[in-house]
Amino acid sequence: MVGIMTSCRYLIIGAGFAGAATAYHLARRGAKDVLLLEQERVAGAHSSGRNASMIRQVVSEPDLLPLTKEGASFLRALPADWPLCVSFEQKGSLLLGSGEGWERLKREALGARQAGIEVEIWPRERARDYAPVLKDADFEGVIWCPTDGVVDIHALLTGYLKSAVSSGVEVRYGCSMREVKVENGRVVGVLTDEGTIRAEVVVNAAGAWAGAVGKMAGAVAAPLRPCRRHLFVTAPLSWVDPNWPFVWDDAHGLYFRPDSGGLLLCPCD
Ligand SMILES: Cc1cc2nc3c(=O)[nH]c(=O)nc-3n(C[C@H](O)[C@H](O)[C@H](O)COP(=O)(O)OP(=O)(O)OC[C@H]3O[C@@H](n4cnc5c(N)ncnc54)[C@H](O)[C@@H]3O)c2cc1C
Known part of the structure; x- marks a missing residue:
């Protein structure tokens, strides 16, 4: 000792x-x-x-927006003395919404914009043009955040x-x-x-x-509830474009992104 x-x-x-x-x-x-x-x-x-390595800046808690923005900026320009190379592929994100969830997502996007995060609100057709894989997906509109991405965790x-x-x-x-x-x-x-x-x-x-x-520590119990989350990675798929952004379907509670030539998928919690 x-x-x-x-x-x-x-x-x-x-x-x-x-x-x-x-x-x-x-x-x-x-x-x-x-x-x-x-x-x-x-x-x-x-x-x-x-985890799924996705850097997402549009979140529902307004107090966290400065943190998500600063976190992404930190990754974009790591300090000069950072000890190793960290890849941050800034391919953006598409957050899909429908119904009441879409109204909430739009409010969150406006909050994110006020916090200085670059976001656009797209109609369904524009999202389908951008990512044809969404052509049969069921959603009303999309929040596009071009500065989101995937980091080497x-x-x-x-x-x-x-x-x-x-x-x-x-x-x-x-x-x-x-x-x-x-x-x-x-x-x-x-x-x-x-x-x-x-x-x-x-x-x-x-x-x-x-x-x-x-x-x-005798602290008042914080409302923390651990959840088990599962990730699935498919075999390589010829139709997956590795440059796709990550897609988070808020209405159906799932997300996916290109990974190892196939897709990484998650049904959230
Ligand atoms: C499947 C999945 C996918 C996810 N995808 C994303 C994503 O794409 N993007 C994103 O931003 N977030 C994602 N998350 C969430 C993200 O991974 C977590 O929010 C983050 O890793 C939490 O970090 P942490 O340091 O709080 O906890 P942890 O990584 O769990 O670290 C806590 C550490 O504390 C240690 N510890 C606990 N108790 C003790 C003790 N008594 N003594 C000593 N050590 C102890 C544990 O061993 C552990 O290593 C995902 C989570 C999961 C499960």
Whole structure:
């Protein structure tokens, strides 16, 4: 145990995108004494390493729009000292809507535009001309966001972690947080399977476990409900154009995009 940090200023639970990006940005702002704990032997073993890699900026929560916009801008121009190449293929997105859902999507698009995100509202015919694969699809209209795209999630996550480590962050894999230590109503550290670690600030970036971690800290339960989501990848299909944008059909709750010569499809939750 000699040399292992038993106290730190910032302790982050979880090395997915939330934890890795928090560690990276803390280190970049000069924070010292940052420890990132990950229960698995590798980073990205859960959602952050197994998602559809789509960068979508039009979202329903207005408060998140500046974040989605800034996130996409960050990917477009990674810092000069970013440690590895991260491909971000900006092929755009088509968000399909019908009925009440279409009215909501249009409101979201206007909110996104106000936040400075480039969006266009297209009638069905224009979307079908742009992506003939939609010719038999059932929708009323489309939100086109040309600056959306698909990112290499593994390179991105690795980049956050490499940068954080080279700025002094310690990442400890295979170390599980078992209990949040609370004294006088304040979080003062955690108990891990390697012992107790005291911390001034504990960041809950535990993904699907975040609700349980919050509860351990005695926090009012956040309305977090983990959902299992499945991705399907087809064999190569001759009619798929690799340059298609990703298509998110809001009315039917599914999305797809070109992948490995075929399609990656997801029926959402
Ligand atoms: C199938 C699927 C497709 C998706 N597609 C997209 C997409 O295209 N675009 C998009 O933006 N989002 C997508 N998402 C959502 C996105 O993947 C997640 O929002 C994101 O990865 C969450 O990151 P996170 O860091 O919060 O959680 P996670 O990646 O789950 O990371 C949390 C980490 O905390 C660790 N941890 C938990 N408890 C403890 C503990 N007690 N001690 C130590 N470590 C702990 C876990 O092991 C895990 O590694 C998708 C999700 C899924 C499941």
